[in-house]
Structure formats: structure tokens, C-alpha cells
Amino acid sequence: MLVLAFTAVVGSFFATSFIVQRSSSAVGELSEDIIYNSAPSIEHLALVRRSVLEVELLLARFINETQRRPELGRELDAALIQARRGLSGYMALTAFPGEEAVRMDIQESWLRFDNAVARARTLAESNPDAGRGALFDQEVDPPGRHLLEDVTRSIEYNAVRGRELAERIRETRRRTLGLATGLNAVCGILAGVVAWLLHRELQARRALSDEHTRFLETRAEEMEQFAGRVAHDIRNPLSSARLSAEIAMRKSPDDAARAPLQRIIRSLSRADAITGALLDFARSGARPDPGARTEPRAVIADLLVGFEAEAEQAGIQLDCEPVPPVLVACSTGVYLSLLGNLVRNAIKYMGDSPTRRIHVRVVEEGAMIRTDIHDTGPGIAPENLPSLFEPYFRAHGGVAEGLGLGLATVKKLAEGHGGHVGVTSEPGMGSTFWFELPRAGSSWDSAPTHDAPASTHRH
Numbered sequence: 001m002l003v004l005a006f007t008a009v010v011g012s013f014f015a016t017s018f019i020v021q022r023s024s025s026a027v028g029e030l031s032e033d034i035i036y037n038s039a040p041s042i043e044h045l046a047l048v049r050r051s052v053l054e055v056e057l058l059l060a061r062f063i064n065e066t067q068r069r070p071e072l073g074r075e076l077d078a079a080l081i082q083a084r085r086g087l088s089g090y091m092a093l094t095a096f097p098g099e100e101a102v103r104m105d106i107q108e109s110w111l112r113f114d115n116a117v118a119r120a121r122t123l124a125e126s127n128p129d130a131g132r133g134a135l136f137d138q139e140v141d142p143p144g145r146h147l148l149e150d151v152t153r154s155i156e157y158n159a160v161r162g163r164e165l166a167e168r169i170r171e172t173r174r175r176t177l178g179l180a181t182g183l184n185a186v187c188g189i190l191a192g193v194v195a196w197l198l199h200r201e202l203q204a205r206r207a208l209s210d211e212h213t214r215f216l217e218t219r220a221e222e223m224e225q226f227a228g229r230v231a232h233d234i235r236n237p238l239s240s241a242r243l244s245a246e247i248a249m250r251k252s253p254d255d256a257a258r259a260p261l262q263r264i265i266r267s268l269s270r271a272d273a274i275t276g277a278l279l280d281f282a283r284s285g286a287r288p289d290p291g292a293r294t295e296p297r298a299v300i301a302d303l304l305v306g307f308e309a310e311a312e313q314a315g316i317q318l319d320c321e322p323v324p325p326v327l328v329a330c331s332t333g334v335y336l337s338l339l340g341n342l343v344r345n346a347i348k349y350m351g352d353s354p355t356r357r358i359h360v361r362v363v364e365e366g367a368m369i370r371t372d373i374h375d376t377g378p379g380i381a382p383e384n385l386p387s388l389f390e391p392y393f394r395a396h397g398g399v400a401e402g403l404g405l406g407l408a409t410v411k412k413l414a415e416g417h418g419g420h421v422g423v424t425s426e427p428g429m430g431s432t433f434w435f436e437l438p439r440a441g442s443s444w445d446s447a448p449t450h451d452a453p454a455s456t457h458r459h
Contacts, residue, residue: 001197009190016183023176030165030172037093038162044093045155047086048106049148052113054079056144059117060136063124073121080117083110090154096161102154109147116143234275242268267306275333288417292331293440296362296371297323299335304360307343311358314347320360327440328369330417335437338413339371341406342433346375353377353430368419370436380425388423410435 058076062069087110095103120139242265249261300320311318328335339360346358355376363370380388387393389411407421414421414435425431 009187009194012183012187012190016180016187019176019179019183023172026172027169030169033096034162034165037096038158038165041090041093041158042155042162044086044090045151045158048083048090048110049151049155051079051083051086052144052147052151055083055117056136056140059120059140062121063136069125076117076121080114096158099154099157099161102150102157106147106150106154109143109150112143113140113147116140234271238268238272238275242272263306263309266302288330288334292329292334293327294330294332294335295325295327296335296369297325299332300339300360300362303336303339303343307347310344310347314350315356316347316350317357318343319357321362323362324364326362326364326369328437329440330413330437334413334417338410338435338437339373341410342373342435345406345433346373346377346431349377350375351378364439365436367439368436369439370434372432372434374430374432376430379427379429380423380431381427385423385425389421407433 055076058072058079062072062076065072087106091103091107116139120135123135123139245261245264245268249258249265252258252261300323304318304320307318330338343358343360350356350358353376357376359372359374361372361374363372389407391408393408410433411421414437417437419435419437421433421435423431423433
């Protein structure tokens with residue numbers, strides 16, 4: 001319906017434009033007939049009529065006033081020239097339909113009048129005493145009256161023709177105005193229909209968008225509640241396992257047996273910190289602790305040690321650039337979750353790449369601290385990049401582990417703390433995942449320190 005209504009509006013617009021153009025063309029043609037034919041014909045014929053009357057007057061004086069004949073003869077010649085000029089101008093114009101007969105009558109009447117004037121003039125010059133009044137009345141007056149009648153008839157004909165043309169112009173304008181008004185009314189009605197359809201479409205889309213937003217909010221709330229329940233349920237067995245490992249390490253006299261136990265304790269501590277942060281985050285309604293701060297250097301060093309065994313088993317070199325002494329505005333558990341998810345993701349999807357390396361880097365960017373995790377894996381197809389951070393999305397073929405919540409968790413945690421996440425990747429050239437968090441407001445000197453060094457780990 002929207003397409004049909006829009007098409008009708010456009011069609012009405014073009015129809016109105018076409019009608020107006022045709023009307024303008026018709027009015028232009030009629031106006032040209034008046035301007036270049038009817039009105040000039042009347043002007044030329046009026047000149048002929050005035051000149052004929054002047055010729056008659058001068059000829060009468062030429063016959064009767066013998067002493068002034070030379071002067072009157074010159075004036076008579078000038079009047080005849082004016083009459084001929086008017087007649088020539090009239091005959092040069094295009095004749096209206098039915099006007100040709102009138103034009104022929106005028107030409108014949110003019111020839112008779114011109115010959116009569118010439119004869120009367122010659123007779124008056126040759127015989128001064130020739131019947132002066134009778135000469136004019138008999139020779140000149142009859143053809144003159146006939147010529148004036150024909151000229152008057154042609155003037156009336158052109159005047160009538162001009163009125164007809166003016167009437168046609170008025171009728172054309174009236175008809176065009178009526179059609180244009182009608183089409184404009186149709187355009188207005190159709191435009192109203194289009195506006196109503198658009199309004200209805202926008203309302204439907206807004207309703208769908210609101211429903212989708214409510215659905216996503218409900219899903220997000222459910223996920224937060226689920227994460228809180230899972231984190232709460234996991235913390236107890238984690239604490240028990242760590243306590244058991246600590247007791248076993250204290251009872252073990254062999255240093256070689258203590259090393260695996262220490263690794264287990266560190267892993268359990270990281271898991272406890274992550275679940276604790278997720279639990280706090282879920283309980284706070286996605287509002288982080290405003291006073292939280294973490295030193296990335298110590299957290300990265302400890303995390304990479306925890307991934308040593310997994311990276312060594314996968315044949316992956318895991319290293320980190322020297323980390324600047326900065327603080328980020330989040331808890332240690334949140335930073336561990338962000339970095340751990342991305343490093344674990346890079347290890348999981350390394351695939352069969354011949355070069356196997358994961359590189360961590362921390363960069364200061366004004367008020368933000370950015371952490372990059374670059375891998376030499378197979379890369380990600382461009383069409384999958386926009387959906388990577390959506391819940392339950394998994395783009396890597398052949399890998400079915402997990403629920404697809406790792407990157408979604410990274411995005412939610414980073415944005416919940418005022419930061420951002422992103423990825424750059426090219427198939428066959430590896431990927432770089434990054435997240436940035438606000439710099440902590442407190443100074444470095446007042447921050448708690450950690451004993452873990454900012455070292456580089458290679459396996």
C-alpha cells in the first residue's frame with residue numbers, strides 16, 4: 001500500500017506538471033497570435049486608415065488651392081508613402097483563417113484609390129479650372145470610401161479574432177487551474193495516506209523494537225541472576241578445594257610435590273577471585289564498585305603463570321611486553337575475568353597455525369588503559385566480526401566447547417566499568433582482541449603493591 005500510494009503521489013505530481021506545461025505552451029501560442037498578428041494588424045490598418053483620410057484631405061486642398069500646389073504635392077506624396085507602408089506591413093503578416101478574402105478586397109480597393117488619386121492629381125495640374133469639387137467627388141471620394149470600409153472591416157475582424165484568442169487564453173487557464181487544483185488535492189490526500197502509512201509502520205517498528213529491548217533486558221537480567229547463582233554455588237567448593245590443597249602442601253615435606261599444589265592453589269585463587277567479582281557485579285545490578293582499582297602488571301604476571309601448563313601443552317608461546325605502572329578502575333577479579341577470557345579464547349582457537357604465539361600488551365591512552373591480546377591463529381571472517389561479542393555466538397568451525405558467553409561477558413564487564421572492547425582480525429593473519437578501562441583516580445604511590453614481577457613468559 002505504501003508503494004502504491006507513493007507511486008500515485010509521484011504520478012499525480014508528474015501529471016500536474018505535464019498539464020501545466022501543456023497549458024503554458026497553449027497560452028504561449030495564443031498570446032503570440034495576439035502579440036505578433038492580431039494587434040500588429042490593427043496597428044497597420046489604423047495607419048492605412050489615417051493615411052487615406054489625410055490623402056483625401058490633402059488632395060482636396062491640392063485641387064482647390066492652386067497657389068500652394070507644390071507644397072501640398074509634397075505632403076500628399078508623404079501621406080501616400082505612409083499609407084503604402086501601413087498596407088505593406090499588414091500584408092506581410094500571416095493571415096488568420098478566413099482573412100484572405102478581406103486582404104484581397106483591401107488590395108483591390110487600394111489600387112483603385114491610388115489610381116484615382118493619381119488621375120485626379122494629373123487632371124488638376126493639367127487643367128486648373130477643371131471642376132474642382134466635382135473632380136474630387138467623382139474621382140476620389142467613391143474609391144476612398146470603399147477602401148475605408150474594407151480597412152474598417154479588417155480592423156473589426158482582427159479585433160474579434162483578438163477577443164477570441166483572449167477568451168481561449170482565459171478558458172485554458174481556468175481549465176488548467178481546475179485540473180491542477182484537483183490533482184493537487186489528490187496529491188495532498190495521497191500524501192496524507194502515505195504519512196499515515198509511514199506513521200503506522202513506524203509505530204509497528206517501534207513496538208517491535210520495544211518488545212525486542214524488553215526481551216533483551218529480561219535475558220540480561222536472567223543471565224545476571226544466573227551468573228550470580230552460579231558464582232555463589234561455585235565459591236564454596238572452590239574454597240574447600242583450595243583449603244584441602246593448602247593442607248596437603250603443609251603436610252608434604254617434598255618440595256617437588258609442593259610445586260603442583262602451589263599451581264593448583266593459585267588457579268583456585270584466580271577462580272575464586274573471578275567468581276567473586278562476577279557475584280559482586282551481578283548483585284550490584286551491573287554497577288561496579290567506584291573505589292575498586294587494580295594493578296595490571298601484577299595481575300598479568302600471575303595470570304600468565306597460571307596458563308603455563310595449558311599453553312605448553314598446546315605448543316603456544318605466551319609472552320607479555322613490560323607493563324607500565326598504572327592502575328585501572330576495576331577489581332582484581334574483574335580484570336582477571338577480562339584478561340583470562342581473552343587469553344583462554346586465544347589458546348582454544350589457535351587451531352593448526354604454524355606460528356603459535358600469544359602476546360599481551362598494556363598501553364596508556366589518555367584517561368583509558370588499553371590491554372591488547374594478539375594471537376597468530378587462523379583469524380576471523382569479516383562477516384563474523386560484528387557478532388563476536390553477542391551472547392551464544394560461536395564463529396569458529398569445528399569447535400563446539402562452551403556456550404559462547406566468554407566474549408559477551410568481556411563486553412558486559414568492560415562496558416559496565418566505563419570501558420570498551422573490540423577486535424581486529426584478518427583471515428590467515430591472526431587476531432587482536434582488546435579492552436580498555438578507565439585509569440584509576442588514585443595515585444600510584446598510594447596503590448597496593450604486589451610482589452609478582454612484570455616478567456615475560458615463554459613456553
